[in-house]
Amino acid sequence: MPKKSLRRLNQQLQSLKTDGYCILADVLDAAEVKAARRALIYAAVESKRRGVPTYVQGLDPNEENVRVFNLLDLDPIFRKLILQPQAIALVQALIGEHFLISNFTANIAMPGSESMAIHADQAIVIPEPWLQPWAINIIWCLDDVYPDNGATLYLPGSHHVARISELPRDMKSAMVPFEASAGSMIAMDGRLWHTSGENVTRDQERALLFGYYTAGFIRPQVNWNASLSAHTLDTLDARLFDFLGLGATANLRQSSVILDSEDR
Numbered sequence: 285m286p287k288k289s290l291r292r293l294n295q296q297l298q299s300l301k302t303d304g305y306c307i308l309a310d311v312l313d314a315a316e317v318k319a320a321r322r323a324l325i326y327a328a329v330e331s332k333r334r335g336v337p338t339y340v341q342g343l344d345p346n347e348e349n350v351r352v353f354n355l356l357d358l359d360p361i362f363r364k365l366i367l368q369p370q371a372i373a374l375v376q377a378l379i380g381e382h383f384l385i386s387n388f389t390a391n392i393a394m395p396g397s398e399s400m401a402i403h404a405d406q407a408i409v410i411p412e413p414w415l416q417p418w419a420i421n422i423i424w425c426l427d428d429v430y431p432d433n434g435a436t437l438y439l440p441g442s443h444h445v446a447r448i449s450e451l452p453r454d455m456k457s458a459m460v461p462f463e464a465s466a467g468s469m470i471a472m473d474g475r476l477w478h479t480s481g482e483n484v485t486r487d488q489e490r491a492l493l494f495g496y497y498t499a500g501f502i503r504p505q506v507n508w509n510a511s512l513s514a515h516t517l518d519t520l521d522a523r524l525f526d527f528l529g530l531g532a533t534a535n536l537r538q539s540s541v542i543l544d545s546e547d548r
């Protein structure tokens with residue numbers, strides 16, 4: 285990696301460690317944002333056609349949050365985005381070289397959408413105590429994101445919370461929004477507690493993609509063998525195949541922790 289990129293990556297990693305997140309502006313140009321957004325709208329329609337609802341009761345308070353699951357199966361643009369080099373560099377820098385792609389979904393907060401339950405993504409896949417970053421979200425902003433259109437709200441410093449009992453009582457009032465322009469990438473430590481904001485605009489949508497990556501020993505949220513179509517599986521890029529844990533030796537890569545008999 286060129287020195288300049290390495291220096292930048294180290295600064296981003298530092299922010300992730302200190303603040304629990306970092307924001308990279310202009311990672312996607314306007315044409316890329318437009319193409320990804322168009323693909324997302326088609327993906328929502330196709331997902332519904334396949335019988336997967338875009339509203340899940342219990343996940344969001346109302347139907348104005350449009351959820352699109354299984355993005356990797358719905359358009360090649362998402363298979364490219366999940367491998368975006370700056371995203372992968374940050375994932376590996378925070379949670380280690382051997383990670384798995386756990387999920388890739390979208391949440392379009394339409395006008396009138398309300399906040400979902402406050403959560404931390406690492407807490408969903410692994411029990412407490414959460415002592416290390418073993419999960420990271422890469423959030424792709426396909427619209428400008430600001431408080432009124434439902435910017436994601438996060439609880440500052442909560443990536444240092446190791447147990448549920450350490451969480452403050454009234455979390456919502458202490459939460460602050462991520463603000464970012466379309467084309468930005470927000471990297472968020474999986475331990476940071478957050479929720480979707482409320483979209484109180486009359487007509488401004490807020491489309492975000494959530495690429496979720498976890499340490500290689502954590503079972504992915506999605507069973508990719510079951511969720512990807514035969515066509516997608518047959519045509520997967522070799523690296524993506526590996527990062528999805530689809531290889532026969534999916535969980536044998538943590539070799540650094542295997543001791544030689546001489547080490548004992």
Ligand SMILES: O=C(O)CCC(=O)C(=O)O
Nearest residue numbers: 391435436479480481492
């Ligand atoms: O849409 C958002 O702002 C947050 C979504 C989220 O945290 C989730 O889907 O787990």
